[in-house]
Amino acid sequence: MSDEEHQFESKADAGASKTYPQLSRLHGHAKCHFFAIDIFNGKKLEDIVPSSHNCDVRHVNRTDYQLIDISEDGFVSLLTENGNTKDDLRLPTNESLLNQIKDGFADGKDLVVIVMSAMGEEQICALKDIGPKN
Structure with missing residues (x-):
């Protein structure tokens, strides 16, 4: 073997270090x-x-109840499908919906309120007028 030093000059560049x-x-x-x-x-x-992860989605239920009465303290009495009453809901805080419910009830209309429930909370979210009371 010789004691000569060999130097190699590389002129080719694969470009691997410049990409990612x-x-x-x-x-x-x-x-x-x-x-x-x-x-x-x-x-x-x-x-x-x-996109590779799961995410939790809350169960939201919609239930229609017929409005029976509105108490002075802001609670409503609702008729369930099986004929029982539900008395634990307050009137909504939305002014427009609140006024529609109060005005319709005062006019003697048959009203159905739509209640949305999720995560243990319930709230009246909409109203259907099904006509005058008989």
């Missing part, structure tokens, strides 16, 4: 953007979740 996976490095995983409106207070909700 742009999508995963800069932007992360694909994401799902969720928008919702809180049914109880009307606030806009927003969440961003990676």
